[in-house]
Structures are given as structure tokens and as C-alpha cells.
Amino acid sequence: MYRALKWFAVLTTIGMLLILLGGALVTKTDSGMGCGRSWPLCEGRFVPSDITPALLIELAHRLISGSVGFMVLILSVWSWKSIGHIRETKLLSLMSFIFLAVQALIGAGAVLWGQSSFIMALHFGISLISFASVLLLTLLIFEVDKKFDAKKLIVDKTMKFHIYGLMIYTYFVVYTGALVRHTKSSLVCKDWPLCVNSSPSLPGNLYEWVQMGHRAAAGLIFIWAGIAAYTAISKYRHQKVIYWGWITAFSLITFQALAGILIIITKLNLIVSLAHVVFISCFFGVLSYLLLITSRSKKNSFSAQSQIAAKNQAVHLQPPQKGNII
Template sequence: MRKLRIFSIVTTVVVLFVLLQGSIVTKTGSGQGCGTTWPLCFGDVIPLNPTLETIIEFTHRLISSVAGMMVLILSFWSWRKLKDIKEIKFFAILATAAIIIQGLMGAGQVVYGQPPLIMALHFGFSAISLAAVFTITLFTFEKKERPLKATVGKAFYRFIVAITIYAYAVIYTGAFVKHMGAATVCTGFPMCNGELVLFSEGMIVFAQMFHRLSGMLLALLIVVLFIWIVKMYRSQRFLWWIGWFCLSLVVIQFLSGISMVLTYNQHLTIGIIHALTISILFSVLTYTIVVTRRK
């Protein structure tokens, strides 16, 4: 079990790094750094005299391939080793399917080019892959004779499911904004260029403002979740820490989003933090669904 636990942690870190690499590729405009050839780079196994964009894209491909193999190994290994955990089969299949679809979509984008909506889906499958691997990793820390569970009411459980699905939808709105180049279309916050606009200024402004409203609603829902936990379930240590962790993540997400707008999205680190926190939040909420579902 110790070897599986270590391997799962390393796999989670590698998958997370791939997700961040994807943000760097988009931010630096390196998606065509290897031309339109895949899996080769400009027809070569290893590119000769590469530009910075080529190095970024080639490295992303290389580490993505390693991550894919690690996820496949982890899925099979955990399925065999963690048979006592009834949810393991679902998450092993989910992790495998997500990483394969993610890879195929990335290859399709290089060879054929893809519209912003499809590229947003690519990031969405990256988030699913991370959430599945993250959950499997936490399974390796559970005691076989006493799996982690939380006793909650039906309304709270349904709220957790709803907020997880909504967080995933917010991931798509942000990815769509990024891939259609709408991140810097508005200056200032909360208004756009000094005006409260949504539908009247075209699709690109609509995407930016819609994402802002979606993010603010997510923050509000997390605050409601936190208050609910404090009032009803503060005696359950797992939920107590989940409440604080989710609240901290959404604050970081909110502040990093505002910072991206105010700095005209010029700082790569802020964009990485923004993509990182929403992905981790979705992963944490996914595991919370599992724990609160158990009887």
C-alpha cells in the first residue's frame, strides 16, 4: 500500500503540472510550437534548434505523455489493490477515460485546429482527470476497516452535488474566456470599461462578464456552504476542514481573477494561480461528494 500511496501522490503532482503547463501553452501562444504535426514536432522526434514556443509545446507533449501512462498504471493498480473501496472502480475508469480524451483533444487541436469551445472542453477534461486522480490518492490514505465518511442530511448532500457541478461549469466559462482571447477585453472591476454591460457589446464582452458573474455566484455558494457547515456540522472534523479549505480557495480564486483584470493579464503567475485554485476546488468538492454519500 505504501508504494501505491507514493505513486498516487506523484501521479497527482504530474497531472496537476500538466494542467498548469496547458495554461502556460495558451498564455504564451505556443499551441503551434511544433507546427501541425503530432506526435512528431515539425516532423522530428526531437526538434532541432527550437524556439521558446517549440520548447514549451514539446515539453508539454512529453510530460503529458508521461502523465497519461502514470494515470493508466494508477487506475489499474488502485483497482486491483483497493477492492474494498466500492467507489474505486468508478474513479479508475473516470481517470482513464478523461486522460485519454484529453490527449486526443490536444492532438486534434494541433493537427486540425479547434474553436475556443472545444479547447475549453480540453481544459474541462483536464480538471476531471485531476479530480479523479486526486480522489484515488485520498483513497490510499483511508483505513480499510474504517473508510472516511460524514453524516449529513439529504439537503446538504444535494447542495454539495449541485455546487460541484456548478464549479465544473465555471471552469468551462473561464476556459472559454481564455481561449477566445477575452481575458483582457474589459478593464476595471466589477464593471467593464466603466460600464455595466453584458449583452450589448458582442460575444467577447459577454463571455468575460458572464464568467465574472458565474465566479461571483460560485463564491457566494461556497460562503453558504461554509456557514451551513459551521451551523450544522462543525462537530465533524472532516467537514469543518473542508469548509475552511473551500472558503480559502474561493477567496484566492476571486482575488486572482480580479488581479488578472487589473494587471491586463500580463502576469503568468496570476493566471496559473487562477487556473490552479478552481481545479483544486473542484477536486476537493468531488471527494466531498464521495464521503458524504457513504452510509
């Protein structure tokens, strides 16, 4: 059922991930002005005369973004018609296309008129929301055949706090990471974990503050995700979506943290830098799905652990049957 839609949704999700990677590649290789002050054409032509590496990177990113943009539009309409009865479908369909269009407009504005680093840092975050929306649409399509009813999940207030809070905080951390790239602060502190370029206690300039601020924020997100994963492992073994979701999330944030450290050690190795983007994008996607299924849970008063304990206690309190009396 919905086989063609499933394949198309998977391809569109992969395409959205390529857009995120392409945007990071453009920033890391300083190719944003590879096509000059011209958009959507490159140097005002369909086929530019002077081909440079920066031009090829920027032009490829534009072509992929435009093609995937049409795919997202098709997926949004197709999903709306096919699984529109699922409550989240229409909202996700709108979000996936609208945020992608906003991301494209910010990119075009940066080329035509220029933008500050603080505005351009929003570019990646907006793309990330569009990617998460497409990913969730894809998961909704696959849920139809699996007949998975997330409303049966029991999520207590503590777990909800972890999911909602970490989701918001992750977006803030993503912004600080994008700000590091756009302000060219990646190697302003050549040591890790501290920045000893100037004062061993406090950063000495704006760029060091941006770099060290991101490190501190990233460290907190790693600790918070670890606490949430421990809670899931200890209390949610019977709810596999929550259990494996947090194991996956913590694994991804661990790899992302390691990639962040390696970026400093390897002096901005391109493959490591792109892996850094992939890990945080997938982490945000997993959090988004946890947020989705948690929003379906209507059990707020008792934790899953306490309800299971209550059921076990009820079994023990049942009077013995006559046939079992000695």
C-alpha cells in the same frame, strides 16, 4: 501498508496538476502551434531544428502529459488490484485514465485539424475530471490505513444540495473561464468589476459577454460556497471532514477570486494566471471528495444537528436513579 502505492499516487497527483498548469501555460503563451501541424512529434521530428520558446513550451507539455499518462495507467491498474474491494476504486480508475486519454485526443485534434474556441474550452474541464479522479484514488489509498469510515457521516438534504449543486455549477464556471482564455477575452474589459468599454449597462460584443458572463458566474460561486461554508461551520463542527472540507473549499475559492481580480489589474501576469488555475483545480478536488463521502452517507431524514439534539433530550428525560433522590 501500501507505502509504495501511496508515494506513487502522490507523484501521479502532482503530475496531473502539472498537466493542468502546462495546458494553461500553452494557452496563455499562445504556444499551441509551437510544434506546427505535427503530433505527437514536433515538426515531424524527434529533435526539431528550429528551437523557439513556443516550441519548448508545447513540447514540454506533450512530454509531461505522455509521461504522466503512463503513470495514471499504472496507478489505475495498481489501485484496482490493491484496493479494488473499496467500491469507488474501479470507477475512479477508469475515469482517471479515460478522461485523460480524451483530453489528449482533443489536444491532438486541435493541432492536426484545428478546433473552435468553444470546443477547446472543454479541454481543461476534461483534464480537471481526470485530475479529480486521480486525487480521489490517492485519498482512497490513504484512507485504508486511517480506517476512516465515511458511512458514519450524517449529511442532511441541505448540505447534499450544496455539495451536488456546487459541484455541477463549478464545472460550468470552469468552462466559462476556459472560454475566456481560448477566445482571448481576458483583457477585453480592462476594468473591474464592471466593463465600461462601451455601455455601462450591457456588454457590447461577444468577447465582453464572455468576460462578464464569467465574472458573474464566478461571483455566484463565491457567494454559494460562502453559504455552504457557513452551514458547515454552524451545524457540522462535530463532523470534521465536512467542517474542515468546507473551510478549505471556501479559502481556495477566495484565493481564486482574488487571483482573478489580479489578472485584470496586473494585465495577465503569468504567475497570477497560473495560480488562478491551481486554486480552482484544488477547489474542484475538495468538492469532489466532499461529493464522494456524501455519496456514502445513508442518513437522509434527519440532520446531524437534530440527531445530536435528540440524543441530548433522551438523556434529560431519563428517570433519576434512587441514589440521587433527595
